[in-house]
Amino acid sequence: MPHLVSIDNVDMRYGGAGGTLAVSGLSLKVGKGEFAAVVGPSGCGKSTLMKLVTGLHIPQSGVVVVAGKQVTQPVSIVGMAFQNPTMLPWRTTLDNILLPLEIVDKHRRRLRAHRREYVEKAEHLLETVGLKGFGSKFPWQLSGGMQQRANLCRALIHEPELLMLDEPFGALDAFTREELWCVIRDLHAAQGVTIILVTHDLREATFLADRIFVMSARPGRVLKEHVVPFARPRALDVMYEKGFNDMVQELHGEIASARVAA
Amino acid sequence: MSTVAENTAVSAAPPKPLMARINWVKLAPWLYTIALFVLWELLVIVLQTSPTVLPAPSRVFQAVAQYWSPIWKNSLQTLYTTTLGFAIAVAAGLALGILVGWSKAIYAGLYPLMVGFNAIPKVALVPILVIWYGIGTIPAVLTAFLISFFPIVVNVATGLATIEPETEDVLRALGAKKLDILLKVGIPRSMPYFFGSLKVAITLAFVGSVVSETVASNYGLGNMMSSAQSQFNVPLVFAGLLALAVEGIAMYALMAWIERRMTGWAHRSSMSH
Ligand SMILES: Nc1ncnc2c1ncn2[C@@H]1O[C@H](COP(=O)(O)OP(=O)(O)O)[C@@H](O)[C@H]1O
Numbered sequence A: 001m002p003h004l005v006s007i008d009n010v011d012m013r014y015g016g017a018g019g020t021l022a023v024s025g026l027s028l029k030v031g032k033g034e035f036a037a038v039v040g041p042s043g044c045g046k047s048t049l050m051k052l053v054t055g056l057h058i059p060q061s062g063v064v065v066v067a068g069k070q071v072t073q074p075v076s077i078v079g080m081a082f083q084n085p086t087m088l089p090w091r092t093t094l095d096n097i098l099l100p101l102e103i104v105d106k107h108r109r110r111l112r113a114h115r116r117e118y119v120e121k122a123e124h125l126l127e128t129v130g131l132k133g134f135g136s137k138f139p140w141q142l143s144g145g146m147q148q149r150a151n152l153c154r155a156l157i158h159e160p161e162l163l164m165l166d167e168p169f170g171a172l173d174a175f176t177r178e179e180l181w182c183v184i185r186d187l188h189a190a191q192g193v194t195i196i197l198v199t200h201d202l203r204e205a206t207f208l209a210d211r212i213f214v215m216s217a218r219p220g221r222v223l224k225e226h227v228v229p230f231a232r233p234r235a236l237d238v239m240y241e242k243g244f245n246d247m248v249q250e251l252h253g254e255i256a257s258a259r260v261a262a
Numbered sequence B: 001m002s003t004v005a006e007n008t009a010v011s012a013a014p015p016k017p018l019m020a021r022i023n024w025v026k027l028a029p030w031l032y033t034i035a036l037f038v039l040w041e042l043l044v045i046v047l048q049t050s051p052t053v054l055p056a057p058s059r060v061f062q063a064v065a066q067y068w069s070p071i072w073k074n075s076l077q078t079l080y081t082t083t084l085g086f087a088i089a090v091a092a093g094l095a096l097g098i099l100v101g102w103s104k105a106i107y108a109g110l111y112p113l114m115v116g117f118n119a120i121p122k123v124a125l126v127p128i129l130v131i132w133y134g135i136g137t138i139p140a141v142l143t144a145f146l147i148s149f150f151p152i153v154v155n156v157a158t159g160l161a162t163i164e165p166e167t168e169d170v171l172r173a174l175g176a177k178k179l180d181i182l183l184k185v186g187i188p189r190s191m192p193y194f195f196g197s198l199k200v201a202i203t204l205a206f207v208g209s210v211v212s213e214t215v216a217s218n219y220g221l222g223n224m225m226s227s228a229q230s231q232f233n234v235p236l237v238f239a240g241l242l243a244l245a246v247e248g249i250a251m252y253a254l255m256a257w258i259e260r261r262m263t264g265w266a267h268r269s270s271m272s273h
């Protein structure tokens, strides 16, 4: 399987020579179409990893390769979503979702002439995440879960090959979170997009991912890589199986000892 | 239980008593203003103050009627210098605010200069302006401008400087240039700060123009009041103050209205928290 993302022995230090070494000797590979999850103790460099892959930060040493090209500047084949939905409050939900099209070179030139087509696409995405008819609402008229659904639409509107999710469900209640797991699961199945999900929720990682990377405490590197064996499509019931709980427990143990080691 | 419910349902039908039908919150500003004038009038009667020290409101309104024509003309002059100075401040403040918010280096370089400049009492600049432009309209306009543009700059720059880093990351990852982020996020985001600062700025602009008219002009309310004062025409001084207050309230209300119209979203979204 060709790798869409490959990180090789990367060091990233913030704030010059004396600054914080966030990750060190970090290596991981994610295949095309795969769903990868990254878990680890807080502050271990998970968000840093996201920024390295998207080209928001360039590492001091080591190489990051995305889609066969070394990353030296932001790569526009990615969509991103964070814990904080970062919708712009002066735009309607629909206009928020269309925002990436006003930025990405390929689309911004076509947007004016083909607006209808793009609006249809956005509305289709809204329907997929269960927000049909909410496009004309402003983000502050939506609940937290609905905002996060819209946020996913925005991350996907320009048809990215890679979707980066940084603790996107962290601020939601348990039921909403499970609903959104299913939304993400179905989006992954339907769109064939590669997903890297950073999370501190081990059940979330185990339920969604094909492959889980466990990171060490700062400076972060990959301690262990797990392949998640459960067949797809997965129903929420899978979480009551013994194998599932064993895996969550194993991950938990690994992170606990990584924290102690720090 | 049911009789109580019936009773309230019935009593809702006939017209409510007068006191309950009045919207007290809407009426309050007028009532308080009237109360102020009544208290003032009573105070003057009780203390028997001379009109050359503190004229009663009735005496002031009499002066308004008596000197209506000069008050009207000078009010228009002051309104003109103030709004012109304010308009320049809005344009310059917006431009400088965007410039300062654009780059950390420009911000670092200009900020101490602006704070220092803002600390100078603007009345001290009027003599310099008079040397350059002579007395009259231009120093008044420029003083109004100088005193009112600082809050606009600071507010616009604040709006730009407080963009959430995640929003910036999402856009930069898509290949957004700095200008894209400024146009799509920075400027719309700083608009509530900008429109909010207009209320402060217009009030300050009045201070600037009147100060300048008082010391260096032959026109305007400031000049009218200072010449009335030199003739011991204290009721006319107070009439001038009244005219200024009316202009100030009107312009403030206009700015508040514009703010609500332009940035209603900011009062409902998380930005206002
Ligand atoms: N912009 C930055 N400047 C300086 N230090 C940073 C910056 N971003 C993150 N760090 C530091 O790098 C380390 C890893 O951060 P991060 O990648 O955000 O961790 P995580 O997402 O796993 O909680 C932390 O110690 C954090 O304080």
Ligand SMILES: [Mg+2]
Pocket: A046, A047, A166
């Ligand atoms: Mg993080």
